[in-house]
Amino acid sequence: ADFNEAPMLAEQTASGALPPVEERLPANPRVLEPVSEVGVYGGTLTRGTAWLGAYLTENFTREPLFMWQLPDTSVGAPVPNLAESITYSEDGSSATVKLREGIRWSDGAPFTAADIEFYWNDIMLNENVAESFPGILLVDGEAPKLTVLSDTEIQFDFGKPFYFFEEAMASIWEIAWPKHYMGQFHPDHTDGATYDDLNQRLELQSGRGKVTLQAWMLDDYVEGEHYRLVRNPYYWKVDTAGNQLPYFDRANVEMVEDRQAVALGNTTGKFDLDSMWVGPQHLGLFSQAIQSGRDISVIFGDVPGMAIYFNFDQEDETLRNLFRDVSFRRAVSVAIDRDEINNVFYNGLLSPGGSAFSPVTPYFREEDYALWASHDTEQAKQLLADAGYKDLDGDGFVETPDGESFNIVVDVAQHDLYTGIVELIVTDHLADAGIKATMNVQDHTATRDRFDAGEFQMHVWDYEGSSFPLAQNFDELAPGAPNMPPFHPKASSDPVDPQFVTFGELMNGATTKPFEERKVDMQEASRLMADNAWIVHLGYFERPFIHNNRLGNAPKRLTRSDQVNDQPAWQAMMLFDATQK
Amino acid sequence: MTLLSVQGLHTHYHVEQGTLRAVDDVSFEIAEGETVGVVGESGCGKSVTARSIMGLLPRRIGEIAAGEIRFAARGGTLDLAQQDPLGPVMRDIRGNDIGMIFQEPMTSLNPVYTIGAQIVEAIRLHSDLSKADAWAKAEQLLERVGINEPARRAKQYPHAFSGGMRQRAMIAMALSSDPRLLIADEPTTAVDVTVEAQILALLEELKRERNMALMLITHDLNVVGEIADRVIVMYLGRVVETTTAARVFDDPKHPYTRGLLASLPSLGRRTRLTPIEGTVPGPHQRPAGCPFAPRCAQATEKCNTQPPTFRIDAETSVACWLYDDAEAGHA
Amino acid sequence: MTDTVSNTPATAAPAAEAPLAEHNYQLLSVRQLMWRKFLANRLAVLSALVLILLYLATIFAGFVAPYGPQNGKSRLSYAPPTPIQFCDDAGCSLRPFVHPVKAERSPVTFLLEFVADEEVREYIYFFERGDSYKVLGLVTSDLHLFGLRSDDARIALLGHDQRGRDLFSRIVYGGQVSLTVGLIGVLIMVMLGAVIGALSGYYGGWFDNFVQRFIETLRVFPEIPLWMALSAAIPPLWPPEWVYAGIVVVLAFLGWTGLAREVRGLTLSLKKRDFVMAAEASGASTGWIMRKHLIPNMLSHIIVTATLAVPVTILGESALSFLGIGVRPPMISWGLLLSDAFKVQVIALYPWMLFPAAFIFITVLAFNFLGDGLRDMVDPFS
Amino acid sequence: MFKNPVINRILSALFTLWLISVISFIVIQLPPGDVVSNFVRQQELISGASVPPETLEFLRQRFGFGEPVYVQYLKWIAGFPKGDFGFSVIYDGAEVADIVARRIGMTLLLAILALFLSWGLAIPLGIYAATHKNRFSDYLMSNVALFGLSIPDFLMAVVYLFIAIFVMGSDYTGGLFSEAYVDAAWSVERFWDFLKHLAVPLLILSIGGMAGTFRIMRANLLDVLGQQFVETARAKGLRERVVIYKHAARIAINPLISRLGMQLPVLLNGTIIISIVLDLPTLGPPFYRALIAQDMYLAGTVLMLLAVILLIGNLIADLLLAWSDPRVRDG
């Protein structure tokens, strides 16, 4: 009787369709501290998106074993979520996780260690199932061994120290699948089931989302149009007042045309919040809207800006040598006028800097951040000249020492912020320094394909993973050797340079070390990266996010999702409709 | 009794290049039951005269500048020139008292309505017949103009009719309300001789049968000579000679009429033709005096002023200074 | 006895009514007649003048535009149009001038706010030196129609874009793509359409049959989607000039069908006309008949159709560029410029970004009026 | 070929259908790479999931990748009878047919409503302008129509969005329903809401379509008004209104019907563009996205479908024309 439930469920409880709330909750539900106040039940939370995939429902709430503290992930280490506690072995090479007791799937079936085992062994590690094992969990390329000790206890054996386990766990989307439900379609568990059929059902929207551990479960899905989610009656988290979460009865995701339409929807109140599609380019829209009386708020979060990647394995020898030449990369970095970009595109919210790990990480050092990051066209020209790149034919662009002229293609996905920046860089900054480059705008997937396939020359995208460098699934992003940085796609060919090898060793070794040792190594890695300018970063910036003021418990500041490898930055289950209060 | 009396008709066309005096002081009369042929070369104003009578001048372009068109309508004499061409009076006269058929049988009928429907429309416009009765009457009319199987034909669309049949359907339509005057504007120019003969014969017969006056516009003197009682010869918007059909051949007065006859090849005529010299001037280059003077072998000084209409006798008047001594009277 | 009939009204013919002038009218050649008829359509004449101006500005874009297309000042990001003044607090001057502006970022909205520096006057000079450019791709020059002497202030008649570039200059340069897409596209269209149409009309038979079916099929495809589909297939790595050519070809490829039909119809009707028969009877070869009879008689129709196809093509290019599948930066077209304005906040905060639309609109309208005028002119006898 | 015009028409339509499918297939084949590989990469990118080899093999089998192009074409069209047009990459491998089926109705609804609206406006205005030729009102309307033809649809849509949100403070951001009615059952309020949302796109669409129709109507009517049968109708004594509406306009609309085939593509063009800008659930947005992402089965199918719709539209237009014009009806 210490717990409360939503009126929507109370009716069903009363009619006997559902057991009482106490029976639905685990013995030790996870208690969440509201951001500002205890909320009220009811209503629909609506988000807009320019692209609809299963990923978006996962983005509402994710339920791994451990979870980053939200909304600000930088306040501390991950906390137990589905797990109740973790115990490492003496040398850190194995860990035992105890689960919360009495958690139920959204259909009322009990959640046990068997569900985790099912997902781990029968889904992720099964070759026939189209679901691959997350790279972040791999230790030296091997998946840890999982042993079920009891219904609520599991043991992971890593084979070597892996103190990174909790952080790695906090960075994945989910850890368990309903064995009682998905087992029906699994050939190992049900006769007559086929992998073909199973593979059709892997997505949340193909039915799996109806049996979930998340705050809302799937109600209706139409491709390319919307998701409709409805509250999970067995959700296992409560607020400090004992109210079963979430507050909102329903959660919707509506598909619209593009970023712009998402921003517009959030401006007019059609959508409640966004931390994915809006950016500095919409500040004007938001301030105009607020001035014209729209009841919305803009909050900020510190996120990495745009980065330029070089293809160190470019087929063309001239270009490969060019990209592997540190002077060239440094020249590119100093040729770029970050202040101008800040002024024009980032509304002054960018703090210009180079490719050092984010200030939200413990590995950040000011001095690394400042390396090769101040605009100086003359220095760029000098760097090029010293390395032998001079303008021999007087066309204003430099040639290689062999006298070969080149024109670099810079791939950029269609993006209302980056396209403009790249255009500026390509047409002005690089040209001023004598580097000839051409912008190639394509659909995101197309540029991404070229990047993944190593068929690019220079590539522009977010400075992925810099806020949480070790969580990055390098192998997913670059089809090279496992755990290699993403900008060396065909790592099988000769190494870029000795420092690059060192960098890789430092990164790969970091996860096996306790925090203090790890920090030293990572700071060195960060310095190497900044000094060698393997990636040219523009700097971290305060990114605006938007939400409707009807939302209660909205945070004052946000961590952008990618800081924690796409964890939901909003604690959506804590949000409520403040106008109902 | 005079049915139609046109006096001093001037019809002007306001075209881009200026004002064109398409009909320039035309006077003539048509008695009840009479057939009057109007002849003249292309562009001399025959059609414009007819349109002026019908009140069918192109809006905003054609305008009756002066003159009277007195018509002995059923209720008394009306000056059609004074009527609003789109008003109820003219509408009632059109189709009801004066019928009109045009030169082009192929395009004179609306292609999307049946022949019957178009005749019925005309019938019901001027009578209170029920639809069924009107159809019956339409069929009778079609039969009357020599169309076989009228009941079947009435349900056909114009494209199923040959040129001659369409022209006959047009006649049937024009006759639907028993007009007292039928204006036929070159009704046979576009059809073959054999069909022409059929249609003229039909017109004559109908006219006689109904005591209807017929104003037959043509440029074929032979046609006029064949069926008209009287002939009006026009040149450049003016009437140059009015006479009887017989006399126009035997004793043409105006040099222009004579010229026309001398140019006319006809059966049995093998001697060299004597054409009128020169060409018809453009409508904008009308000579100041007698319009025919520049081409006239007998022209004199005097011809630089427009000759009045001289009455030779009761049946013939002519506008030529050669007849200065003839009795001038009303044409 | 010689009484005249007294019914000649007073209004009747005075004397000769200026036959001479009419005579002259009659003597005009076909071309003169057409020319007269064209001049009589004032809107068409005006449109022709507007178009001539636009094209001149495009040909001499470097000269007309005060700045190069990429020359921007980031501090002037989205700065409004510069007011051109003859007077200020300090009095008046015969030479127009502008005040330089200072930009400051608002702490509330994070947007730049611009304040004119009333103290400083920057005079506008004609035939100023500035950014260098190439005239028709040949001669390098740095002479501009007008400009400022100091680089502290900038003159932007139609405001600045996001990167602080002069929108007016960019529009002038953008015209090079937008205005030529129509012309070149239509040129290709005319060649394809006229040749195929004439051949198919003149020879008939299976060739005609096939061409007709093919045209029929192409025409059931809605053109914009098909344009979109074809331009989306233009390899993204092509240099901008090629992409431009590709767009032109795509537009032309779908546009020729209308013309081909028209030309075929005309050929069919002309080839039955007596004067063609007469030439044929005189022993004229096919080539002769085409050259001397068919083409001259179709030319004006072709020109009209072509003129009316130009705006369609221009709009098509704008739509494609607007949607991001047309020309690519650093090439500029009006549609591409307009795509920068395709954000509600841009329209709200920086309405001058819509100026490219005005240029599209005026051009398309002018071509439509011109085509209309030409259409009336084609039949000088009507 | 064949004597029977109906058979001829159907045969030629079948041939056109075939050509449509070929052109659409060419469009599908245009981008580099094959669709399955693109799909695989995309799947891996999005969900980190690898596509199992069986599925891959099935897809390759189904679409014949690696085989000659004509085999791929045949395999593609072989799916049509089963409603299988391929799969969509951007919609996570969903059936193209499903995506299209959901949106085709709204696409057609919008285009057809716009057609009616534009005709409803254009025809009366066209009649008015033609009957007031060369007057100020005619001049004005004709020029305004040219204005309508000159404004790009997408511009109108953008400006409208701005006005709606910032000038009128509406919450409209595109779409067909307000939030409250998105999932509601049909009711009067919902329909009203729907109409309110539709009004603007419809208006924008019909302004573009109207301009063309207006001009055609005006020109046609002027043409018809100069024909002889109109004069015949006047000569019968019909009222001017009857002459114009029953006799002239009736025929002037015929070419409009046959131009329906050319109107519909214009409207569909507009629908696609407007939908992209205003986010309407028509085929426009998925088509655009598909093109950008080179999701070619979806793009090609939409394109083909639009063409087929237009083909059907043309056929219907032909039938309508035949039904309304006896000349065509009787061959």
Next chain:
Amino acid sequence: MRDEQILDVTDLTLRFGADKSGQGGLLAVNNVSFGLNRQETLSIVGESGSGKTTIGRCIARLYEPNAGQITFRSEGGEVDLTHMSKAELRPIRQQIQMLFQDPNASLNSRMRIGDLVAEPLNIHRIGTPAERRDRVVSLLERVGLGADTVNRYPHQLSGGQRQRVGIARALTVSPRLLICDEPVSALDVSVQAQVLNLLRDLQDEMGLSYIFVSHDLGVVDYISDRVMVLYLGTIMELATRDDLFAAPAHPYTRALLDAMPSRRDGRHRKRKVLTGEIAGPTLKRQGCVFAGRCPHATDLCQREAPVLRPWARNPATSVACHHADALDLSTEETTI
């Protein structure tokens, strides 16, 4: 000289839209044979659609006949026009020229009169430009147009003047045969007379032969030496003008004459009306094509098509009628 035959047409047949074997389609000209002498005028008369124009155009090789032979005797000898390629035809074309009905449509409105008249010279590259100009001017003067006409455009001339231009144009290359397709029917009587006189004079002067297509019997009577009467593409009667008008052999000829408006003895006679209308050329042909409208038709006529053969009463006349020998049609008072 005058008896020298310059044209010999045998069994000329043309079907519009015929299939490859020459069957089906619309039989516009059916087995037509005739000859033409130097300086002779042969008129072709018949109702609209009877194939007059088609025959003319076949001879000018503007249409390809399906069967038959057209032999033309030029200075260079005898040639068969039907079996010549376009290139071979070119020199012959100079000797056969055409004159069209509508002077409006037969002159390219975009060319000056000078160029129009000179066109045949230009096509055949005859003479120097100066010579060509001289010839054009002299011809224009011959047809009664001033030299200043050279620079005018067709629309600046009257109908009669335009037709003269057409004549001048046809004469530039000194043809021997002129095919006139209703050259005066679009003209007003006064102008018509001028043109007819001109044609006659030119014939005498230049020794031209005419094929003269017309439906106006008055004109035909005036201009022709011989007359061919055509009905639905089939020759009904072929006779000298005098014979034909004095004593027609074929009932159709009679009917045409009767339908003509004409004056006798200072009076207009009433015309006789031929009932029915010309059938469509696509009709099923069985028996005599005219049988349906013929007052003298018998079963035989319905069954069997008569052949064109010399008339018993006047072998100079050919007639295609079963009953021609029996009927006396010399006066119009036949029962119809």
